[in-house]
Amino acid sequence: MFLDAGFRPFFLGAGIFAVLSMILWILVLTGLISLPVSQPSTNWHAHEMLFGYASSALTGFLLTAIASWTGRPPVSGRLLLNLFMLWIAGRVMMTFGSGLAPVTSALIDGVFLPVLLVVVSREIILGKSWRNLPVCAAVALLAAANFTAHLEVFLDDIPHGIGVRLGLSVYVCLIVLIGGRIVPNFTNNWFRTMSAPYRARPSSLFDLTIILLTVAALGSWLVSPESRTTGLLLANAAIGNALRFIRWNGYNAGAEPLVWILHVGYAWVPLGLLFLGVSQLDSSVPVSAGIHALTAGAIGTMTVAVMTRATLGHSGQVLQADGATFCIYALLVFAAGARVAAAFPIEHQMELLYLSGIQWSGGFLLFCIRYGVIILGGHWIKPCES
Secondary structure, three states: OOOOOOHHHHHHHHHHHHHHHHHHHHHHHOOOOOOOOOOOHHHHHHHHHHHHHHHHHHHHHHHHHHHHHHOOOOOOHHHHHHHHHHHHHHHHHHHHHHHOOHHHHHHHHHOHHHHHHHHHHHHHHHOOOHHHOHHHHHHHHHHHHHHHHHHHHHOOOOOOOHHHHHHHHHHHHHHHHHHHHHHHHHHHHHHHHOOOOOOOOOOOHHHHHHHHHHHHHHHHHHHOOOOHHHHHHHHHHHHHHHHHHHOOOHHHOOOOHHHHHHHHHHHHHHHHHHHHHHHHHOOOOOHHHHHHHHHHHHHHHHHHHHHHHHHHHHOOOOOOOOHHHHHHHHHHHHHHHHHHHOOOOOOOHHHHHHHHHHHHHHHHHHHHHHHHHHHOOOOOOOOOOO
């Protein structure tokens, strides 16, 4: 039962890892421990948030959603177990692999995403779900980003941080692409259920333009992160995504946390792009504010929004948030806000940083407790809205 669909091991794995990795990171920051990591600790934190936590959440979503997109049975059983063990092996090597040759840890960690690419591509091609082929390109780019992040440790010629920037850019583009599909769809589903007179605007040429602008802005940030042109592109992408977000009418969906959390998650995208863009134009705005608005904010909030919703829907539960779910959302939103605020040179900066880590860990611990019960029981169901 635990291996009947991808969301079960990978969502639970993401939740557990989000708690443990953040606790370890807080202990490192306070100087209480020193991790025997295979990369410098600052690189480890950035790498594991993107290629550890986020890759697990993405894998759980893709393996479950693709079954709905293609009509094929979900990836399950031994294949799913092998994928999950590959992901775990990568986390162990990245955290405790300093005793091995660095290239060994890099190879063990680096194999997961290419294998996932093969599995995802096979399912999409066999299911003839051609409109979802861009997902394969995204997974391929994430695999390349991960290998690049490892190569930075060995080769001085590779610009520092380009692997993490590429990985972050891919995740933001996925939120803009897939989030731009599911947020208005799920919002309209709720509006119809409640017989509300509101509607989220459907996708149009405007949305495609904003997607392309976002890709161009992040591409410029990837190759020229300190350019004024990059700053202007990112600021314009922020404005475009904000206008797109407003068109979805989320401010009328505040009665259902499962819906408004999707809008809150997406709202971090224009905010993060704006901070990132302005940081290229005004040195008083730290780059870290934009990066953490996109990571802790957009990626963290959107992934937990999707994980909670998908777990309920694919387990035959009512699509309605309870008190525990509301608390999960609140803790993660506050964690993201505190982390962005801590990027600025303000009083009690370190206290805000620790508070953010505690709220993040608390939110995901509650997710593991509340949703672990559902993940470990029930049967895979194809919800009509997916």
